Amino acid sequence: MKIMVVESPSKIDTLSKILGDGWKIMASAGHVRDLPRKALGISQPDFDLHYEYSPGIEGKPHTGGKARVDRIRLHLSDAEMVYLATDPDREGEAIAWHLKDALGLRDSEYQRVSFGSIEPAAVAEGLRNARKLDMASVHAQEGRRALDRLVGYLVSPVLSDMAGMGLSAGRVQSPALRLIVDRERAIRAFKVTNHFGAVVKFDGGAWSAKWDTAPFVSEERPYVMDVELASRAAACRSFRVLTSDSKDAKENPPSPFDTALLLQAASVKLKMDADVTMKAAQALFEGPPGAEHGFITYHRTDSVNFSPASLAEIRAYAQAKGLPVSDKARTWKESEDAQAGHQAIRPTDLSVEEAGETEAQRGLYRLIRERAIASQLAEARYRNTAVRLVALDGGTAFEFVAKGRVMTDPGWRVLTQGDAADEGNGDDDETGQVPVLPVGSGKLADNAGELTKLKTVAPPRYTEAALVKRLKADGIGRPATYVAIVKTIQSRDYVRVEKRMFVPTEVGQVLVDSLVRARFGFVELGFTRVMETQLDRIAKGELSYRDVVSAAHSELEKELKSVALNSDLKPAHSCPNCQAPLRLLKRPGKATIWFCTGADTCKTFMDDDKGKPVPRKEHPCPTCETAMRRFKRKKGPGFGWFCPKEGCETFLDDKDGKPLAAQACPKCSKALRRYAKKDADKKPTGLFGWFCTGGDDCKTFFEDVNGRPVEIKTAPCPKCDRTMHRRQGQYGWYWGCSGYREGCKTTMADEGGKPVPKRSGGGSGKSSKSASKPKTRTTRAKPK
Structure with a gap:
């Protein structure tokens, strides 16, 4: 076997x-x-x-x-x-x-x-x-793991001390986060510039020409802000043709998918997150259980080329389907750090037009299949026409440019309309069906042109597609790490997603600022690119694992010593008892606190006040006078207080951050405990009650009024003579029969602490003002 x-x-x-x-x-x-x-x-x-x-x-x-x-x-x-x-x-x-x-x-x-x-x-x-x-590849992977671990373990504690909160530095994700933070700040610093342009239309609006503002602007003033000048340009009607040119152009198909391009295309075309995309790709690679084969080739690749055998197969399939195949097999230039032996992502069987068990898998498969076939089709061909016209107004020459493009042969576009990984909005320079005009001839506009009000636009935030594209361009990460980078900065709450775009959180900005202030090299894009190249060289056997990791560690140690000696980079907050750094701790559903990071012997905790540590409010235990501690209840909502002294088992309830005074049951003298009421769906109502902790021997309950137990008032039920209890509900006090389990659903309104019949029109007791007023009727005088 x-x-x-x-x-x-x-x-x-x-x-x-x-x-x-x-x-x-x-x-x-x-x-x-x-x-x-x-x-x-x-x-x-x-x-x-x-x-x-x-x-x-x-x-x-x-x-x-x-x-x-x-x-x-x-x-x-x-x-x-x-x-x-x-x-x-x-x-x-x-x-x-x-x-x-x-x-x-x-x-x-x-x-x-x-x-x-x-x-x-x-x-x-x-x-x-x-x-x-291949031990060189193993050592390259170990090098990545070692470098990531050194940065995470050695820098994160220093970073957390500087910021006063738990932060995690990452060799690769921190530079990625910096891209997002820098872009956000560029957006905030951006100031809109309003400027003007002009457009004139010809031949009944079939085509138009845009005013070329280049002669009227400079490097210092790159836009036309003179509305009077722009209005003169827009008023031009009589033009002379300066140049007219028409030439053939071709457009090659986009390359096949590597991992980065696949992530971009799925984000742009299918609106899929990177993690969802890679899970779908993994399922397509493996195929469903019991399948004869997987549906796509390996999806973690940095190659955009196919093997010779795959090229021949794709071209033969396209030819058999009557698609326009290119004269020669298409290949693309690879990046220098592309891993040898890999090829671009393609279907394993081109005759399978639909594959996948989920809509995400099926959509991704269609993208991969179309892209693979289109890559070997003929180029699309166009006829491009460009015309430049001039008009004179009082001695000032206003030149206008018109550009048109007409497809003459769709080529690869018979299969797909464009590059699915491209987030661009197309060519906005085209101005319609521009004709070829004789140079020197005159041309009359339809009527007075249009003054266009324009404004500069801030750089866009990074989408997931744009971020992956930038990471690849800057050499940050590799095919197997793109998804981890995106997931990490989201899971640690360094960024949030708004309308599919990354916005850095306050914590994310603090992290980047701290790294930049401390001048850690790994947060610089150039450093990260060089380190990735060195890992690639380990895989090729050109560098040793030990030399690369040792050099990076030495540089990191220098930076850490520099931070320790720099008084401007001291911890944000120090423990008042041992001077060790304090760190903020935010716990979901629990109170935010500060804790000392010093020795185990110093167990200092402090409260938080708007992001700063303040001494904890101490409330002495009524039994032994030891300072009590506040805790989040494991069962049910709310907080409680307990005495930390060994042997003292005092527990108190909480109201508005303070312990409630101990209350004893008037029947058995056992302690009363405050509890949160829930509705029929077991959801908190925001109301409270008190119960006796005496167990089965005493089943006494009380209502809660301003944090104090109040005896539940009773009265006989007018229908079944059982006991009615006065209770507090969402809309105030009311009376309910204790025989509701036996079928008596009698409820009454409360007035002055006594049960009264409910008034018609809704509401109970004095809480319904409209019900307590007599109804009036308005009559109109009869017309005379």
Whole structure:
């Protein structure tokens, strides 16, 4: 028997069908080991990484990394060979190495295989090209992990002390966040400039020409702000043709999708978030359980080119469908850091026009398929016409420009209308069906032109598509990390999304400002780009892991020492007892507090007042006079107070941030406890009551009036003679029969603490003013 280990369990059925008998397919379910969750996990001077098994999910067996490895190990004795078939990227290579190491496989006992798609031909090719682990790629992945960990663990505490709140620095996500913060500040600093232009129309509005303002502006004053001058331009009617030109132009199709382009296209065209897009792509790559093959090739790639075999297949398919195929196979220039051996994303079977189990998967598949086929079609052809006209007014020459474009051959646009990854609004220079005019001839406008009121526009906020595009352009991150970058800055509340655009939160701006003030190099885009290039060089065997990580660590240590010596970068708030930094702690549903980050012996806590620490309000315990502490109730809404002194079990209820005085039950002398009332749907009503803690021996209840227990008044029910209770409801006091469970639904209004019949017209008691007034009737005088 041969064993193949893949990452995702959903690949097992498909691969079992492809490989047939004699194979056992098992899944690692992703990473089985990682760096420690609560420790740095990196030792010096060699910067060795210390791994531990990934933790499991509480309550679910076999989810931890060790359990998954042990499950695979059970079958090793029957295996003639183990094939490590994790994903074909650096992270997949690292997972394969962890599996080999954790399983204790010797070199003769394993083979590393990878395939860019889950289909018979690709799997067979992967097995033919089986190899040993590429340790250079493993070291590159370890380098990324080590650098991320060093920045996170060494910088985050310093950053948090500077800001006085828990902040997390990230080697890659912090520069991404800075892009968003810098753009937001550019928008806020932007000042609108109102300016003017002019447009004239010809031939019944078939085409128009725009005033060329270049002769009237300068570098210091780039816009025409003289309305009188613009009005003169708009008033021109008689023109002479200065130049007239018509030429053929062509437009090549966009490249196939790499990961960044796929994320952009899904965001623009399908309005899908990056995380949703990659999950849909993963499902398409794997195919549904029991499928004959996956639907697309591997989706984490930085290549925009296909293999020669894929190119031939796409071109043959397009030709068979009667589509206009380009004369030569199209290829695109790759970025220097593109990973070798990868190809662009394409369908595994072009004849499959629809694929996917969800609408997100189906929409994404259509984009991928159209893009792959269109990339090999002929260019679209156009006839471009440009005319420049001049009009004279009192010795001033006003030139106007008209541009027109007419499609003569749709080419690749027969399949798709444009680049799905492009957020642009098209060419706004086109002014209609512009004719070719004889140079020197005259031309009369339809009538007086139009004065156009214009204004400058602030730079737009980043959408997810625009941010991924910028990250790729600046060399920040790689295909496997784009989604993690976007998710991290959102999950840590550094940005929020408004109308599909990123807006930095106050915390996000504080983080970026603190990093910039401290002059940490990793927040600079140039530094990040260089570091990514060095990781690529590790993968190519040109640099060593230790040299790259050691140099980055040395630079980081210098920066940290500089921060420690800079008095302007001292902690925002210090503990009044031990001078250690104080840190703000916001807890959902709990009071915001400040806590001391010093030694365990100093357990100073302070209250928060508008973002600043203030001494905690102390309320002495009525039993032992120890300062009581406020806590959030685990069950039910609201807060309570408890005495921290050992042996003293005093608990008090809370009202407006202060402990309520202890109240004793008048019947059994046990303590009374305040509770929040709920409606029939078990939702808080905002009302309270009191109950006796004496248990079954005493079932006394009281109403709550301004934080004090008030005895519930009673009266006999006029219908069933059972006891009626006076209760406080959403609309005031009322009386209800205690026999409601037995079917008596009698309720009465309250007036002066006594039950009275409800008045017609709604309302109860004195709370219904309209019900207490006699009704009047207005009559009209009869006409005489």
